[in-house]
Amino acid sequence: MAPRSKVELLGLLDRVIEMYSVDKMTLTDIEQVLKDEGYDVSRSAVHRVIRSNQELIEEQRLAQEQAELFISEFRDSPNTDISELNLQIMQRYMFKVLREVDFGPEAFKDPTKLANLVARLSDAQVNLDRLKVEFRKGVDAAKAEFERQLTEILKAEHPELLLNLVEIIQKLRIEQKPKRGRH
Numbered sequence: 600m601a602p603r604s605k606v607e608l609l610g611l612l613d614r615v616i617e618m619y620s621v622d623k624m625t626l627t628d629i630e631q632v633l634k635d636e637g638y639d640v641s642r643s644a645v646h647r648v649i650r651s652n653q654e655l656i657e658e659q660r661l662a663q664e665q666a667e668l669f670i671s672e673f674r675d676s677p678n679t680d681i682s683e684l685n686l687q688i689m690q691r692y693m694f695k696v697l698r699e700v701d702f703g704p705e706a707f708k709d710p711t712k713l714a715n716l717v718a719r720l721s722d723a724q725v726n727l728d729r730l731k732v733e734f735r736k737g738v739d740a741a742k743a744e745f746e747r748q749l750t751e752i753l754k755a756e757h758p759e760l761l762l763n764l765v766e767i768i769q770k771l772r773i774e775q776k777p778k779r780g781r782h
Contacts, residue, residue, distance in 0.1 A: 615648055616656055626642050
């Protein structure tokens with residue numbers, strides 16, 4: 600096992616990686632910030648840590664890009680869409696991990712935890728689908744109540760307007776965004 604770097608020994612690994620990959624700081628700037636905070640870390644030490652953790656940095660960069668895309672895509676979406684996407688991401692990640700696992704008797708300390716995780720993800724999907732159905736029922740109930748109250752108000756005073764409005768309301772539907780393909 601390789602000896603740990605000075606950056607790691609000082610507990611600064613995650614911070615250095617974040618300053619480099621998220622804050623887009625140069626190696627010299629990172630060195631200066633750490634020195635200003637009282638840490639005796641050289642630019643070359645920072646460079647070695649960045650170089651040896653390039654895979655982690657790339658994963659963080661991809662995660663940041665996905666998060667930004669996610670936020671821009673779902674900014675105006677109902678929470679059920681966001682929850683469904685989160686479930687898909689978790690399921691995909693879990694299955695990726697499972698494909699890479701060597702399934703021997705020693706593969707899991709507690710195989711019931713894996714079984715519980717799979718069951719909880721399935722339950723979450725069922726609950727999300729149930730929530731969507733309940734939401735649709737609520738929208739339909741609100742639409743019916745709106746129509747009923749509007750009918751009472753306009754019935755006596757403006758019957759022609761009432762007929763036109765009822766026709767428009769009956770055509771209204773909350774349009775659902777098309778389902779995104781699962782990757």
